[in-house]
C-alpha cells in the first residue's frame with residue numbers, strides 16, 4: 001500500500017523518533033510510506049481551545065495536503081489527531097459554514113495495523129515490563145479498544161502490566177494542563193501513583209501528548225520509569241540513529 | 242434580597258482550596274468509586290441499555306422541539322386538576338413567587354437542585370417563613386405547607402413524578418394547606434407513556450435497579466392532601482440555552498448525576514468551584530448556557546474539563562457534553578475577539594495558527610523553537626519554562642526537543658538515498 005504519514009506537529013518537533021518508528025515499521029511490513037512535506041497541524045489544539053477560525057484554516061490546509069496525492073490511506077501515530085480529523089473536522093467546517101472536503105481514510109496507527117493490514121504480530125521483541133495507558137482519545141473518541149493491547153501481547157519477551165483505573169484521564173487535556181494546572185497536576189499525581197504500583201519499567205500509549213504529561217511527572221519524581229510510544233516498541237531499535 | 246448561587250471566582254482559583262482539602266478529596270474519591278461501581282453493575286444487567294439511551298434522547302429532543310406547546314398543555318392539565326401554574330422568568334422572580342405563595346408559613350423543603358438554583362431558602366426566610374430542611378433521619382416537621390422539586394412532569398395529565406431514596410418529598414405530599422412544586426421548564430415530557438423510558442433509565446443511571454420511592458401527584462383531591470397545589474415553572478436562562486443550536490442538547494438532562502460521578506475533575510474538586518449546583522460536567526455547560534459567558538467566572542467553566550469524554554459515555558440521554566464544552570469555548574473566545582487589546586492567549590494562538598499555516602514558516606519556527614528550548618534544557622529535560630508556560634513546569638518536566646525534527650530527518654534520508 002501507498003501510505004501517507006501524518007506525523008502530527010508535536011511529534012515532528014518533540015518526538016521525531018516516533019515518526020521514524022512508524023516509517024520503519026510500515027516499511028518492514030512491506031508498504032510504501034510517503035511524507036507530504038506541506039503538512040503542518042490538523043487544528044486540534046485551536047479547535048478544542050475555542051479558536052474556531054484558526055482551526056478552520058488549519059483544517060482546510062490539512063485537507064489540501066492529504067486529499068490529493070493518490071494515497072491509499074493516511075496513517076498517524078496520534079490518536080487525538082486522528083479523532084480531530086475524523087470527528088472534529090466536520091464540526092469545524094460546519095461552524096465555519098462550509099462543506100467538509102473529501103479525504104482518504106485517516107487511521108490511527110494501531111487501527112491501521114489491526115483492521116486494515118490485519119496484523120497483530122509485527123515481529124517485535126522488547127524485554128521489559130510495560131504498562132499500557134489507554135488515552136481518552138484512543139479509547140473514547142476513536143474506540144481503539146484492545147487493538148493496542150493485542151499488538152503488545154504479540155511482542156516477544158514483553159511482560160504486560162495492568163494499570164489500576166487505567167481508563168481515567170491523565171489530566172493533560174491540551175491547554176487544560178496550563179489553564180487548570182492545579183487540577184491537572186492532581187490528576188497526573190494519581191495516574192503516576194497507579195503506574196508505579198505496577199512496577200513497570202515503561203509506560204506506553206498511542207498519544208505522545210499524554211505521554212509527555214505523564215512522563216513529565218515521572219521524570220520530575222526521578223521515578224526511573226520511561227515513557228514510550230507504542231510505535232517505538234513495535235518498530236524496534238533504530239540502527240545507527 | 243435573594244441569593245441564587247452564582248459562580249464568582251474563576252474555576253482554577255476556586256478549585257485550589259478544594260484540592261488542598263484532604264478529607265474532602267477522600268470522601269469524593271470513595272463516594273464516586275462506589276456509585277460508579279453500582280452504576281456499572283446496574284447498566285451491565287440491562288441488555289437494552291443502548292436502546293434506552295437513544296429513546297431517552299429522542300424523547301427529550303422531541304419535547305424540546307415543541308416545548309412551548311408542551312408547556313401550555315401541561316398548564317391546562319394542572320389547572321384542570323385544580324392546581325395553579327406560575328411562570329417565572331428569572332431565579333429571583335421564581336424565589337419571590339415561592340415565598341409569596343408560602344405567605345410566611347413554616348415550610349418543609351427537601352433538597353432539590355432547582356430550589357438551590359433559584360435560592361428558595363433565602364427568599365423564604367426573608368419573607369418570614371421558617372424553613373425545615375427535611376432529611377432522612379430527621380423527624381418530619383409539623384408544618385402545613387411544603388416546597389419540593391420534581392424529576393419529570395407529564396403534560397398529558399399534569400402529573401408530577403419524583404424519584405428518591407429516602408422519601409422526604411413523599412412525606413410532603415400529605416401537608417394540609419399548600420404544596421408548592423418548583424420545576425425547570427425542560428423537565429416536562431408530553432405523555433404518560435413517555436415515563437416508561439425514563440423510569441427505567443434514570444434509576445439505573447444513578448446506580449440502582451429501582452428507586453425506593455416513586456411519588457406521583459396531580460393537582461388537588463378534595464378531602465385528601467393539600468388544599469392547594471402550585472407549580473412554579475422556572476426559565477432562568479433555559480430559553481436562552483434552547484436558542485443555542487448545539488447547546489440545547491444540555492436541556493435533555495434528567496439530573497441523574499452519572500456524569501458527575503465519572504468526571505475526573507469533579508472527583509478532585511467537588512461541586513464548590515463550579516459556583517452553582519449541580520456542578521460537574523453538566524454544570525460546566527448549563528451555567529454558561531443559561532447565564533452567558535460575560536463574567537470571568539462563567540467564562541472559565543467551559544475550560545474546566547480535560548474533554549476526556551467519560552461524561553458523554555454514561556449520560557442516559559446521550560448529551561455530548563465535550564462537544565458543548567468546545568462550542569462554548571468558541572463562544573468565550575469570540576466574545577473576547579472584539580476587545581481593543583487582544584488577550585495574550587489570542588495573540589499566541591493567532592501567531593501559532595499563522596506559523597502553522599505555511600510549511601516554510603512552520604519549519605523556520607521549528608528551528609528557532611528547538612534552539613531556544615534546548616538552551617533551557619539540562620540532561621535532556623526542561624525543568625522550568627518562563628511566563629505562562631511555567632504552569633506546566635511547576636510540577637512536570639518537559640522533554641528537550643531533539644536537534645533534528647522529523648521532517649528534516651525525512652529530507653536528509655531522501656537525499657542520502
Ligand code: SF4
Nearest residue numbers: 494495497498500556
Ligand atoms: S447530563 Fe449528567 S446529570 Fe444530566 S442526564 Fe446526562 S449524565 Fe445525568
